[in-house]
Amino acid sequence: MADDDxxxxxxxxxxxxxxxxxYVEPAALDAIVETYERDVGPRNGAKVVARSWTDPDYRERxxxxxxxxxxELGFSGRGGEHMVALENTPELHHLVVCTLCSCYPWPVxxxxxxxxxxxxxxxxxxxxxxxxxxxxxxxxxxxxxxAVHDSTSEVRYLVVPMRPAGTDDWDQDQLAALVTRNSMIGxxxxxxx
Amino acid sequence: MNGAADLGGMMGFGPVIGEPEDEHFHADWExxxxxxxxxxxxxxxxxxxxxxxxxxxxxxxxxxxxxxYEIWIKxxxxxxxxxxxxxxxxxxxxxxxxxxxxxxxxxxxxxxxAALARxxxxxxxxxxxxxxxxxxxxxxxxxxxxxxxxLPRYARGKVGVIERVHGAHVLPDTNAxxxxxxxxxxYTVRFDARELWGDAADAGLTIAIDAWERYLEPT
Numbered sequence: 001m002a003d004d005d006x007x008x009x010x011x012x013x014x015x016x017x018x019x020x021x022x023y024v025e026p027a028a029l030d031a032i033v034e035t036y037e038r039d040v041g042p043r044n045g046a047k048v049v050a051r052s053w054t055d056p057d058y059r060e061r062x063x064x065x066x067x068x069x070x071x072e073l074g075f076s077g078r079g080g081e082h083m084v085a086l087e088n089t090p091e092l093h094h095l096v097v098c099t100l101c102s103c104y105p106w107p108v109x110x111x112x113x114x115x116x117x118x119x120x121x122x123x124x125x126x127x128x129x130x131x132x133x134x135x136x137x138x139x140x141x142x143x144x145x146x147a148v149h150d151s152t153s154e155v156r157y158l159v160v161p162m163r164p165a166g167t168d169d170w171d172q173d174q175l176a177a178l179v180t181r182n183s184m185i186g187x188x189x190x191x192x193x
Numbered sequence: 194m195n196g197a198a199d200l201g202g203m204m205g206f207g208p209v210i211g212e213p214e215d216e217h218f219h220a221d222w223e224x225x226x227x228x229x230x231x232x233x234x235x236x237x238x239x240x241x242x243x244x245x246x247x248x249x250x251x252x253x254x255x256x257x258x259x260x261x262y263e264i265w266i267k268x269x270x271x272x273x274x275x276x277x278x279x280x281x282x283x284x285x286x287x288x289x290x291x292x293x294x295x296x297x298x299x300x301x302x303x304x305x306x307a308a309l310a311r312x313x314x315x316x317x318x319x320x321x322x323x324x325x326x327x328x329x330x331x332x333x334x335x336x337x338x339x340x341x342x343x344l345p346r347y348a349r350g351k352v353g354v355i356e357r358v359h360g361a362h363v364l365p366d367t368n369a370x371x372x373x374x375x376x377x378x379x380y381t382v383r384f385d386a387r388e389l390w391g392d393a394a395d396a397g398l399t400i401a402i403d404a405w406e407r408y409l410e411p412t
Contacts, residue, residue, distance in 0.1 A: 004220050004222070007220075007222050007226075007262075007263055007266070008220065008221070008222040009287075010266065010287075011222040011225045011226050011229070011266055012222070012225070013287035013288070014229060014266065014269070014270065014284075014287075015225050015229050016287075016288070016289070017279060017283055017284075017287075017288065017289045018229055018232075018233060018279075020289035020293075021278070021279070021289055021292065021293030021294075022292075022293045022296075022299070023232075023233055023236060023278060023293055023296060023299060024229060024232040024233060024299065024300070025232075025299065025300070025301055025302060027301075027302035028228075028232050028299075028300045028301055028302045028304075028305055029225065029228035029229060029232055030228070030302070031302040031305035031306070032227065032228040032231050032232060032305055032309070033224045033225075033227065033228050035305060035306060035309055036217065036227070037217055037224075039306075040309070041214070042214055076310055076311070076312065077309050077310040077311055077312035078231075078308075078309045078310075078311075078312040078313070079312070080312065081312045081313060081314045081315065082314070082315065082316065082359065082362075084357070099199070099200050099201035099345050099347075100198055100199055100200075100201075100245075100249070100343060100345060101198060101245055101248065101249070102261065107310075107312075110217075111217055111227070113211075113212050113214075113216070114212055114216075114219070114260075114261070115209050115210055115211055115212060117261040118206070118209065118210075118261075119200050119203070119206040119257060120206035120207055120208060120209045120210075121209045122200040122201065123200040123201065123202065123203040123204065123206055124204075124206070124209070125201075126201045126202060126347065126389075126400050127201070127202045127347075127389075127390055127394075129395075129398065130395065132209055135208045135209040135210075135211075136209070136211055145397035145398065145399070146395070146397070146398050146399075147383075147398075147399045147400075147401065148398070148399070148400045148401065149381075149401050150201065150345065150348075150400060150401065150402045150403075151403070152343045152344070152345065152402045152403045152404070153315075153343060153359070153362060153365075153379055153403035153405075154241075154315040154362060154363075155359055155379070155381075155403050180214070181214045182211070187209075187211075
């Protein structure tokens with residue numbers, strides 16, 4: 001697999017060439033990394049999910065125009081220009097993959113994890129999703145159907161998992177803390193309270 | 194194209210190995226790979242579809258033995274060469290040997306948050322009405338273009354049902370090759386797993402793809 005030293009030298013050289021030619025600014029490169037390490041990640045999506053669990057009007061807006069509903073909370077842009085929210089129910093569990101590359105809803109989930117981009121996940125999610133879920137330690141009842149969504153266009157999918165039982169009097173912040181990244185891809189479930 | 198990136202249904206890659214939510218990069222060069230790919234992309238020298246094609250057209254053995262950011266860097270080098278922004282001798286010698294060519298815009302640090310939060314929309318107004326409606330049965334075309342396409346091999350020549358109509362979107366098949374946006378209606382098409390994988394497939398399992406109108410015919 002990756003020859004880290006070789007790649008480090010190759011990327012370092014390429015970065016220097018691009019800076020020297022005036023195509024990129026070093027400070028802009030740092031700002032990009034900072035955005036995705038600090039500001040844009042799965043806590044954004046968790047806020048969307050927690051809001052939809054507690055606010056029926058918001059949930060309705062999320063169903064009909066997810067891009068606008070997500071933008072209401074301040075999340076928008078690259079990799080999330082055209083959003084669709086998929087609600088899990090006891091009968092139906094959604095799982096999102098991009099078999100052709102690594103399309104992922106960046107504004108709400110941040111950068112995709114390595115496994116999401118891996119051949120193991122991309123190859124098997126569409127043909128053996130229950131096996132993939134087992135790799136994550138998730139077993140669904142046989143009565144729950146699985147709907148896999150292969151992200152083949154610029155439309156991006158956010159799974160809205162089911163609200164855990166026993167959280168009736170919880171507020172949005174408490175609920176958001178239960179929403180894991182994997183539960184918004186479909187490879188996991190929210191943390192039990 | 195029928196490249197190594199079209200992975201749906203392949204076997205033998207082993208289990209999926211999860212990782213913690215706060216793990217963003219596995220080496221510092223991956224941070225730089227992400228940053229330069231996005232920053233140079235902002236120059237407007239190529240489209241997202243062209244960059245996907247640069248990645249998927251790596252030789253299969255190389256694609257499958259490269260990590261994802263390695264694939265990005267190898268593709269970025271191809272794109273820079275193709276756009277005339279960097280020359281082959283510069284990549285070989287790992288050094289800038291001549292001044293940069295004029296570019297329409299560069300990305301400043303102060304513009305980064307707004308640029309990322311704005312993104313790029315891919316829907317376009319079209320005059321033609323949508324050919325299909327939710328609930329219609331359609332068959333995906335059997336086709337094996339040598340250029341870019343977003344119709345995965347496992348979903349070609351298969352019967353499914355229109356689940357969503359998204360509006361008209363830029364067509365990757367032409368846009369990847371500088372042949373125009375040719376916006377077309379985009380649909381989510383849902384297939385029964387048995388249509389794709391045969392009788393042994395999980396009953397009740399469905400797989401959906403997003404498909405442009407030219408990928409579909411009525412059935």
